[in-house]
Amino acid sequence: MAPSQTHWVIAALETFFCPLPNFTIPASHTCEFRNYERTRPDQIAERIRDADIVIVSILPLTAEVLSAETAPHLKMVSVIASGTDAVDLATCRARGIVVGNTPHCNVTTVTEHVLGLYFATRRSIMLTHSLTRAGDWAVKGSQQTTMNGPDGKPPRTAREELVGIIGYGAIGRNIEVTAKTLGMKTIVAGRKGAPAPEGRVSFETVIRGCSVLIVCLPRLPETLNLISEAEFNQMKPYSLLINVSRGGIVDEKALVSALKERKIAGAGTDVYSQEPAEPANSVLLAPDTADLNLVMTPHLAWYADETIDNYGRACTENIAEFVTIGKPKYQVF
Template structure:
């Protein structure tokens, strides 16, 4: 593609408009722009598509060091992430080149918090497992499927007023979730950092793991949070504990989790995220016939999806790009 000779005419390349449509930008003078939109982009297409881009807009597509080299993307000045998480972007490579990275935090807080509660109710009341049993004709065979709702402790499901909710990750989602859960009558604990002394208002991580009947994970993925929930944590949980994961894949050790569910060490698991995505029976232990009899509820990384989320993403993306051009600083800087 021919390069523009006008430094104030920007090439903006949106690589994943499938998720969120691109807003119309009102760039400050003297800037103008050309927008190139792609519904989906494979990793092997990134280099070609961003070759003369000044700004790229993406959501979860990997943007690694190889495509951030000056000889590949010589004009690139900004990466605008339409998501809170930036783990798919090589931040160190951007920092080395002086490429600005901005994200769009808190835009999906209400939707993700509500989705976490939906997964909680579905797991606590064994909705997916009951559905599978009914569809398989097990109800008339057994006369009743009431026992399908019992936890490993042999007791019926708890109601909200009996639950202690442990929230791991107290950002925008965690705050909305805490307020909503309290309205439902739950006792709420907020986790401190694993391995650290809990500050005022927080509960030590290990204590929260032991005392919570529901644990919701809504924290970023980082080297420190990989396998945050693994065999030791699962063995320390109450037998009627339910885990909900609306954070990122890799924070829960899926192998250890499935082993704990099969051994009836915990009551259930609801997740919107997976170690590998898109998840399938070929790449995930949480998909396929092997877990059909387990109390597992799965959704395809859609907790963020809501009408107000999309409006919020558009607003924040505009604020980042237009703010960066006006002041040299996006509203939500990461790098």
């Protein structure tokens, strides 16, 4: 059912991450647009107090700030991201607040970032870069052994890889297609602890058998610490782990231990249990990880001109359809 009102207060709380395009809504409606480049958690309540629609990316919208006491007029949350784990969805359901997201907008760039992390880890690019700058090549005469895996063998080529895709949404499907163009073999994991449906391979078989594991699934209660010590103990010594999903899905302490103990050959990650990550809050960034084959990027796998254009379009479509028919184009619920 279409909302009865025609004037809307829209608060965009973090346009630093994704600037919005010139914003228009259908001609029969008017809006008051409040644009905030950055918003601290302690500023949320004040900024959404009289808002009808709130636009966010990663800012946490807790039950408290979504309450009727704090945001009595709130009718819609528009998330500029695929993941909605920063929003208390239970409170939104209870209050009848509609939630829309912007899926499939970053598929191309995240896929390309996965390939970048893959080649950087398989070829030990960051590690050999640091050693070369430090003069180690001149001292040893060669850096070949630095590139060897824990099995003592040189790095594999893409055509020798068996890639296990954990999470088969739009990004997982695009990674599969792109990996095959490089000559990689691919399999898709089923749910952990459950029989694999037709066309997929059991989670445990993927963990044990693949040379590259790519994690690209949502952060949910059932996916927290999905890959931890038990999984690392089963992986091949030449295997790589690439994580572009959300922090907390891979147990970071277990990952560091697996790299130090040479249980796996390397890892690349774009996400962290605590963000922004820094040495004080992340074991991945501790001083004793500097000599590991661990490549880290600051949650920017999504970032590209194409992605920003896609986000702006999807957000505009969500809000336009919500104010006219009461349902965003990309509705979470």
